[in-house]
Amino acid sequence: MFSRKVTDSIIEKLIFASGIAAILLVSLIFFFLLREGLGFFSEYSIKDFITGHFWYPTSKPAAFGILSLIMGSLFVTLGAAVIAVPVGVMAAFYISEVAPVSVRDVLKSGIELLAAIPSVVIGFIGMVTLVPLVRVMFDIPTGLSAFSGSLMLAFMAMPTIVSISEDAIRSVPWTYKEAALSLGATKWQTMYRIVLPAAAPGILAAVMLGIGRVIGETMAVMMITGNAAAIPESIFDPVRTMTATIAAEMGETVKGSMHYKGLFAIGLVLFVITFIINFIADTFLNRVKK
């Protein structure tokens, strides 16, 4: 029979071990990424890598310029943000400030449920419904374009943006709203002039987390953006993102080759971008807590 103290110390050690394991695993991933990716830069200049227009990893001589891939990710992400941010924030306002209680509960859990749809399913639905529709509507040679990708990704970012923004809006104290209403402000004036500024840090964090999800998304974009590694001229051109490149090519490379290391270098760039975005989101979320 263990005494309570022994049980306590065993459980404490188990929890400690789990925590350390999580941190250790993440740092291992990071160091692996760093080793393989940095190895690439000893043989290929960072400048050519970032600003090069051509990604011909298997040609002779090979070219490893990822500008078109960065542009691809940028187009798709910006497109998704332009759609998802205004719609998402307005939806959050509707849910927390306008909708009757019964509607609110259904909507909130419904939207959170959307986050659980696997991205391959979203990609598949996009491929069979959205892509042909975009092709016909805008009369372009193929519906596999940055625009289709943006639409689907906006759909995927929406649950994050709506849910976290809604929490931020709802946590604005009732006394602020009461004060505004008692001064004769309309519901709209109260929302726009008082609730929005008060909830702004939380809403910004929601937007950043939503964008973080979009930029790291792989499967759906691979299925519906066309995967042409060329610098896009318009939102209706096919693009290839950084994530899709890694996913599509990793299986075909020789371990240790330049191509292999180049893909890790892309991963490193992606890591830096998402790290910055999460850092900004965290900063805002912490400001909310204060």
Next chain:
Amino acid sequence: MAIVEIKNMDLFYGAFQAIKKVNMSIEANRITSMIGPSGCGKSTLLRCLNRMNDNIEGIKITGKIDIDGIDILRSDEEFDVDALRRKVGMVFQRPNPFPLTVFENVAFGLRIHKLAKSSELSGLVEESLKAVMLWEDLKDRLGNNALNLSLEQRQRLCVARLIAVKPDIILLDEPCSALDPIATAKIEELMLELKKKYTIVIVTHNMQQAARVSDDTGFMLLGELVEFGKTSQIFTAPKEKKTEDYVTGRFG
């Protein structure tokens, strides 16, 4: 002349009757205080005067409240509740300035009602802050966040924010309950100053406060207005036994 006329008013929260057949009239440019033990309906009554109870579900009001001869309980779409609230402003129990700068707090009402051109704004903000005797303290700190002020300053700011829109009636819902005695004395001084221009209705559970500042006093108990009259009469020669018991501290 009576500016507010309450006639046969009943108020129900669902099945519970919170206000029972209240009749009273409030005179202009006087301070009217409402006293009574917690839960007697005095705050609820106050909040009827600017329809702040509208947001509570399951509430039902019958009877009439006329302000300047207009029935403010009309439920038809044409009645402008926002305009009523501009005319009948409220200061709450806990000071609740907006999480904005001092300047923006006072300018808020001016902006939403489009009462001033942007060139006139700073003059009007100054005027309002002077009226609540905050200007000297805060004139160099107008850009500071209002949440960093002391409790008393915040409550004064709430009054400044209100009088910027030039209401006729100011409703005070236990405005000093979060303040210490010195701050309370200063707010009371402010009330006496404001009485010259505004009609003030104050809900308080501090009987001494009612006796000090108000001209008329109403005593409420269990939703009924037991007695309403001149403050001096209520505190020295109450007609009702219940009033006497309450003001002499026998219960409550």
